[in-house]
Amino acid sequence: MDNGDAILGSEAAARDWIEATFAPSAENWGRLERFAAMLVAESGQQNLIAASTIPILWVRHIADSAQLLALDRDRDGLWLDLGSGPGLPGLVVALLSERPMMLVESRKRRCDFLRAVVSELALPHVEIIEAPLERIETRAAATISARAFAPLDKLIDLSARFSTESTRWLLPKGRNAVKELALLPQAWQNLFHVEQSLTDADSQILVGTGQITDKKRGKA
Numbered sequence: 001m002d003n004g005d006a007i008l009g010s011e012a013a014a015r016d017w018i019e020a021t022f023a024p025s026a027e028n029w030g031r032l033e034r035f036a037a038m039l040v041a042e043s044g045q046q047n048l049i050a051a052s053t054i055p056i057l058w059v060r061h062i063a064d065s066a067q068l069l070a071l072d073r074d075r076d077g078l079w080l081d082l083g084s085g086p087g088l089p090g091l092v093v094a095l096l097s098e099r100p101m102m103l104v105e106s107r108k109r110r111c112d113f114l115r116a117v118v119s120e121l122a123l124p125h126v127e128i129i130e131a132p133l134e135r136i137e138t139r140a141a142a143t144i145s146a147r148a149f150a151p152l153d154k155l156i157d158l159s160a161r162f163s164t165e166s167t168r169w170l171l172p173k174g175r176n177a178v179k180e181l182a183l184l185p186q187a188w189q190n191l192f193h194v195e196q197s198l199t200d201a202d203s204q205i206l207v208g209t210g211q212i213t214d215k216k217r218g219k220a
């Protein structure tokens with residue numbers, strides 16, 4: 001992916017991009033369609049996605065999530081999705097790859113939805129942790145994603161303990177990506193670069209590699 005790639009401007013373009021990029025089997029396409037339908041249906045019951053985004057679900061949520069997997073291809077190991085909500089991006093990634101996926105979400109009702117999807121779509125590689133991130137056991141994550149979870153500084157404070165030297169950070173940050181990055185200590189900034197979002201011309205994704213420690217913040 002580079003800045004020359006076109007922005008996905010329609011639902012058809014989003015589906016085509018997913019097809020071309022991940023070549024999902026017919027069974028996995030069916031699962032992805034089912035997840036999309038469950039997401040729309042459940043949005044009538046609880047506040048999962050903005051109603052205005054339902055007509056553009058494949059661009060705004062499905063491809064927007066899938067593009068993170070495209071930034072982390074050919075790697076394996078635990079993927080930790082923080083503040084997963086209805087499974088964005090975590091469940092989309094889990095539907096397009098076999099990476100072990102851990103979804104961390106503190107709200108019970110959202111976790112009920114996640115459990116319903118995992119059960120109906122039979123996704124044994126997905127684990128749902130219903131708890132505040134602050135309270136979960138530390139484990140080494142190969143990839144950490146977080147979409148609309150917290151301001152960058154807070155997000156990193158909460159999640160640094162899951163990182164190792166090889167952790168890939170995938171943090172969609174909308175139009176404030178560069179500004180938020182600039183507020184971090186320089187040594188932390190150095191781990192990241194900025195990728196253009198494929199789904200929104202105004203949005204960017206912070207992509208990083210490495211362990212974040214207090215030493216890099218400048219503390220002893």
Ligand SMILES: C[S@@+](CC[C@H](N)C(=O)[O-])C[C@H]1O[C@@H](n2cnc3c(N)ncnc32)[C@H](O)[C@@H]1O
Nearest residue numbers: 083084085088104105106107132133147148149
């Ligand atoms: C704005 S939503 C975004 C959900 C999803 N990532 C998306 O992009 O649609 C943020 C989610 O983070 C969850 N959350 C907030 N603080 C949390 C914490 N400390 N630990 C775990 N989940 C948290 C909320 O319950 C909510 O579902």
